[in-house]
Amino acid sequence: MYSFDFERPSSVADAVAALGADEAQALGGGQTLIPTLKQRLASPSVLVSLSGIAEMQGVCTGDDGAVCIGGGTTHATVAREAASLYPALADLAGNIGDPAVRNRGTIGGSVANNDPAACYPSAVLGSGATVVTNTREIAADDYFQGMFTTALEEGEIVTEVRFPVPEKAAYAKFEQPASRFAMVGVFVAKYADGVRVAVTGASEEGVYRWSEAEAALSSNFSADALNGVSVSGDGMISDLHGSGDYRAHLVGVMTRRAVAAAG
Structure with a gap:
């Protein structure tokens, strides 16, 4: 590892401001980024943790019946709190990695990283979900653009994912x-x-x-x-x-x- 500054904002607005710094990098659950830093494959000057933003946490039902999951919500929380709302999604989340990964990794981090072997992208695309960021809403069919590639722009944060519930x-x-x-x-x-x-x-x-x-x-x-x-x-x-x-x-x-x- 090497020296870098660490920011832990308490709101999306503060996180966006912190990401405006030169070579700043958002940190979700860190399941991909931390190993990448250890291997010196990335060298941000500032890490902006999204784990302390309450408005990006939790599972709820929207007015249209969709299951809304905050971008900072861990896999373990999705497995537990979405079980009665969207069982297939909860089952997927409950079988990601191991308990350590499920209690640290977040849906927003997974969707933003778009690893070609990650589980969540298939649920987002298969459900025709909507990826909500700090600036806009992106349909799943427009969001995923190739291996490790998404429609996200620099400094854009996945704040929520909305899943229409299927039959x-x-x-x-x-x-x-x-x-x-x-x-x-x-x-x-x-x-x-x-x-x-x-x-x-x-x-x-x-x-x-x-x-x-x-x-x-x-x-x-x-x-x-x-x-x-x-x-x-x-x-x-x-x-x-x-x-x-x-x-x-x-x-x-x-x-x-x-x-x-x-x-």
Whole structure:
């Protein structure tokens, strides 16, 4: 590690002001940033912690029935407080990493980082959620723009994520046993106007929607509807844990499992 200043603002406005400093970096739960600092892969002059901002904490229901989760809310809190509001989302949160990660990592940090193997991006995209920042609201389909890339601008903070609640939903993850990241994770959500299927962990471009599966499941929401529907291994991540073709196969398997779990 090296020397840097540390700011812990108590409001979003103060956080935005602090991030205006040269080479300032926002710090959510620190599950990605702290290891990055230790490896000297990033060297901000100021760390601005978002953990002390009360207005970015907690789970509630909006006037439109959406489940609203503050950007500074930990995975453990989402797993506990969203269980009766959006069970599939709570189940996803309760199986991220291990207890230490779940009690420090935040939904805002995960969504802002957009790791290609993270779980939350699939829930956000699969639910057609809205990412709220200190300046605007961004639809999930416009937010994710590739591996570690989002629509966020410099100094912009994820203050809340709003999830419309589906009729049925489930998340199925084939995890890498050491890291517990998703080798492939699929979030399936059935709404009155159709089904959304979001895949994480598989593509070199990060989280994406599987449109062919969405079309099949919108006509018949059952695992059998996916018979004959598959994805290509082209453009899939290939590493020591599995080839692109293997991950493509897992996309189909995990989607069927998610549909079966959703009922």
